[in-house]
Amino acid sequence: MAINRFLALTAAVLLATNVIVAQGGESFKGRLTSLPVDAVIAPTMTGSGSASATLQGTTLTITGEFKDLNSPATIAHVHRAPRGMRGPVAFPLTVTKAGAGTFEGKLTLSAAQIADLKKGWYYIQIHTEKNAEGQLRGWLLQ
């Protein structure tokens, strides 16, 4: 019947519109592992973590978790550098000050920063009491 077909079509259009609106973000993931270690340092640089981030417009929402640190986390940041390099702090994050916990941040990015993000130039770094220069880090990658 024509009316049923019309309703079905409308429902399909509405559904599609909802899907498009919900899909506005781009996703990124990060795997947090220890900073460079040798046989002496490795036992003092323990732990792992993961991060996920969604970019909606100019807002980057980051959430993540970490565990098994050998001393409590103190601060966490987003740093800017190509994969494998060390770079300066770009944004602050909040972090649980313990050996395991979560971190998060909601950041507003400029166009240049969005370009850097898509190039894979941002990494999350967690600093701890015993490793003030950094203990875990992971690049945000698509």
Added chain:
Amino acid sequence: MRRSLSCLALASAAVAVVNMIGTAQQPATATFGEDQATRGRQTYDQRCAECHVADLKGGSGPALVGSSFLSGWGMRTAQELFVFVKGSMPPGAEGSLSDDVYLDIVSYVLQANGHAAGAQPLRADSTLVLGAAGGGGVRAAAASGQAAVSPAAPQRDQDVPIAGAVGPVALLGKQVTNYTPVTNQMLQNPPPGEWLSWRRTLDGQGYSPLNQITRDNVSNLRMAWAWSMAEGGAQMTPLIHDGVLFLTAPGNVIQALDAKTGNIIWEYKRTFASGSRGGRGPTRTIALYGDKVYMTTSDAAVVAIDARTGRLVWETQKADPSKGFTHSGGPIIANGVVVSGIQGCARFTKEGCFVTGHDAETGKELWRTSTIAVPPDPNNESWGKVPPGVRGGTDMWIPGSYDPQLNLFYIGTAQAKPWVPVSRGTTAFDAVLYSNSTLALDPKTGKMNWHFQHVPGESLDLDTVFERVLVDIGDQKVLFTVGKDGLLWKLDRRTGAFLGVKETVYQNIFDLVDDKTGKLRYRADIIEAKVGDWIPACPGYYGGHNWFASAYSPETSALVVPLNQHCLEMKPRKVDLVEGAGSGTGGDVRFFEMPGTEGNFGRLSAFDVRTLQQLWTHEQHASFSTGALTTAGGLVFIGDVDRHFKAFDVRTGKVLWQVRLGTSALGFPITYTIDGKQYVAVPTGTGAFPNIRRLLSPDVYAPIPGSGLYVFELPGR
């Protein structure tokens, strides 16, 4: 932050020294015992001198005395050295010795660095600062009682016992019967069921035309027999001829087995000169020619063994092993000449580094070609301000390839040493020929027909030294090689002309890789690296690519390349530029996971040889630790450090079969036939990627004993 911690360490060291002077009794943790140092020296000579050399000045392993050692370790304590040595040595068997033995070794190192023994023994918590004795670098003055090793007539001990050595094989009195002498023709075109040289054929392809084992039946493979070898990692290649399987075991041992049953026929064990190291390291291949088996030894000699009886026929010393010279690769028979490169060229010696050709019948050295450019070679200028005699490196530790039509022998050279230009006195703009190059030599004369340098002035221990795979693409005669940096190179093997380059893994070392010209440009901070700077590098010095050789698949025109993914930060050290100095490394290193790899340290990729396009790639947590083997059955065989031996579909990279071995796979798998039945064999051993496993993926555990050979077959017939 780092600087203030160092100041703190220095201050506390100064306080410790003052305390030692000011009080009658020495603090319990600030000394070592004479007996520890004496035992430590014995252990060192047996277990450590192989890499660090008898005078502790370093060779393939870093120096443990002098400014090169103290510039990195001078501010650190004996406790840190104990933790480090226990955690990382010996390679392949880290932490396997008792704490007392490690303390003995550290005591010996302290003594060699000028510390005096005291009343109290060294303990694991010692705060003694390594550099606090004011340097040193002179080997302990105790009478050595060792004969000087000279190339002319070394004294011979009785066999140095090696744990796990085979018993009295000679009592079996067996020999090989019906052995057909191997000819140049046979080496160029081996019977399909035989494996006559390192990569089966002299073109280095690692490919077998056997197709009894296929994609459809490979999942039925079962073990036919296994063979245990001495502890260590020979990284070896079994060779097959006339039903005999020839292999090398740690300690420069050659064994001949019945290739069908695994029964032993004969064994040869190299006897090392008094005071020389025992050589538990790799012997990646031997060579077959005529009625002899040829080996290059860890004490810098070439030997020829009777293939029927295992008796020594001739031996020729190439260089003085006490200066660091050694072999781990193996010879290739090119146009009837035994051609091999030498290794252990880290020291600054007048011999430098070189390729040799020896007469297969008599062992006479026919020619020697220097791989360090020295006058009158105009390429001598590429070493900048560093004069001949204090130039190190260009080692060759992987066998070469041979093209009989062009009569050219191809081999790769490693980097100049020490690794970082500022340590060796050159700049990043001094090319330092012929490091990190492909050399094309006439095997009869040693004359260098052409050279192509892949990485001028290489800085980060990233050799381009590995297999040279020769492939004909239509009329084109090409040569492929992949360096530790992961760059896959394609050259015209007639002329050395550049044809193409491709990145196989993420790399951040070069900020420019020109695929039209092959020109590379280092990242600016690498060019400007100073002693004391930490320099990041992806990939790190395990590669990228490493000795785990690639293989060619003619059916799919694909080069299948084992790869590794990890990163590191390296800090250059100061190295004295005097003769006899120099050491392999000259840098401190810390490791980390390569971003974006999700903890997948192992990777296997296939590249179209025509376009260099990646056809497929397979990543996994455990590193691959053998060469690749391709077959006409459509398979790629390869093993990993997590004790797997796997078969992949060469078209897709899908895993079709795998089995779990006793320890890490290690070496070069082969396939062969006996009485019409096809077998696949893979060696095992320890020592691959120790730092990646221990520091970055301790869940990948490889038992230390377990060096051996596993042979697989299909059921039936």
